[in-house]
Amino acid sequence: MSDLEATKTRYEVLGPLLDERLLRLWAAREARAIGSGGAYQVAAATGMSLKAIQTGLGELDLLEALPDGLPLTPVPGRRSNGQRSQPRVRLPGGGRKWTEDKDPTILPALELLLADEVAGDPMGRQRWVRSSLRHLSERLAAQGHSASPTTVSRLLKGLGFSQKSNKRKLGAVGRCPERDAQFLYIAAQRQTFTAAGLPIVSVDTKKKELIGNFRNGGRSWCRSAPEVDEHDFPSKAVCQAVPFGVYDVTKNAGFVVVGTSYNTPQFAVSAIARWWQAEGRDAYPGADRLLILADGGGGNGSRAGAWKVNLQERLCNRHRLTVTVCHYPPGCSKWNPVEHRLFSQISKNWEGQPLRSLDLMLGYIRGTTTRTGLRVSAELDDATYPKGQKVTRDDLGKVSFKPHADCPIRNYTISPQIADQQA
Incomplete structure (x- = not known):
């Protein structure tokens, strides 16, 4: 079994049992045991963010530097009233709210902006839009909805859009001037x-x-594939x-x-x-x-x-x-x-x-x-x-x-x- 598969197996067993901070520390220990590039491998195996694993590595260094019997030194975290917070596990619902939770009308507003700009492949599932993320962000701001281009990108992915590279097509007609x-x-x-x-x-x-x-x-669910003519x-x-x-x-x-x-x-x-x-x-x-x-x-x-x-x-x-x-x-x-x-x-x-x-x-x-x-x-x-x-x-x-x-x-x-x- 490879290191990646072993880490994934341990994560599936231990992940549900650990709180947020212990999970960070466990992931940091796994990354250190793997050696060079360990943080990237653990992130790939567990789905955890690379930033969380790197934070865990920092916490692990501080813990290992403490003499036995001394209290835990505060670990850099979010600021609260100008002071560094002690290490803690967030309560359910903690953290900054999603933009669509704070502004429930932003998704309908974005869909309305896209109504005349959406194209799609009639034989597949691909969809795309003409406007750029920055342009959509500016148009949303003009309507009173605050959303950065990064947030617009996340919202578009939730609506089924994704980035596609250009595909050269033989015989394509030039762009119509009007x-x-x-x-x-x-x-x-x-x-x-x-x-x-x-x-x-x-x-x-x-x-x-x-x-x-x-x-x-295409494909469909069936016990046996339908037999068709060869030509x-x-x-x-x-x-x-x-x-x-x-x-x-x-x-x-x-x-x-x-x-x-x-x-x-x-x-x-x-x-x-x-x-x-x-x-x-x-x-x-x-x-x-x-x-x-x-x-x-x-x-x-x-x-x-x-x-x-x-x-x-x-x-x-x-x-x-x-x-x-x-x-x-x-x-x-x-x-x-x-x-x-x-x-x-x-x-x-x-x-x-x-x-x-x-x-x-x-x-x-x-x-x-x-x-x-x-x-x-x-x-x-x-x-x-x-x-x-x-x-x-x-x-x-x-x-x-x-x-x-x-x-x-x-x-x-x-x-x-x-x-x-x-x-």
Whole structure:
């Protein structure tokens, strides 16, 4: 058995029986017995802080220097009324309180600051923020919450964030010049719609899935691993599923339409219209405006004319809705809430489980929940949506399209048309 393992075993036996000071002295004795680097090894084996072990070494030196029969000399410790304290064991609850205990509102305030700055991997558990620790500390201070950058770092780790190094990605698109301005504009639009009690949805298409006895990434608890085909040949699949997600930002509710055709603008708008008919109009009675947050490409791309034409015909005119669309800048799709609040949870729910049928896939989607109350509905759309829908200039000219003053390519509003306009 190595020194590290032996120290860990002794700590597990003696640790629960020793008070704070005796534990320091024991750890110091162990470190001294190991020799050079002993304090680091004991810290690694026990989980104790290096500072506590070094304090114990100092106390051990003082104890060994005392002649027999003499009283214990005071050991440097915390100051109390200007005097050094005698060695003592703190009572339960002793020590400085955590910032979040002294200021219970700091965590909600920090989460509110992060609401528009959080991104996440839709296929994993990673999350990150755009602002620096110093910037977040200054913004908290402006709201009356005192927290150093170190404290902000600890609070972020408690909320599930961690530091990640850069990862070079081939073919990455250059930084969009109006990127930050667009994020600020999206945040302002969200605030306006939220204050008015109007619906806000985040939309996107999830990764396409082959339906059949194919391997699905991840692991799950089971007695024996599911056996799948050796190769994931598309020709052997039952079909290719195309999940389109509509995430209600305000209600924390997801609505997924699983198509079996292509990811086209017609399919994307049809999925949003399905959400409005099934859930949206009941959740927001009387609402006549809708904010859609979308990526800049794909079936809901900012430059796709078919996307705007279908929004006009299938959503605005049919349901008498004024629709405002805000697209995220290029390369920023992971800041779209549907990615890390809905798609990531669905991926975790079915990881390690072969998607052998559409019914099974829909079941996993509907069974996705989180501690924060996420609920998800799912429907199958087996209609055919052909690619390459032709849109002429005349078709675009009939759209009641109003670009916004800020970044008009990515921000615009489409209004419902009256009967004579449609004719």
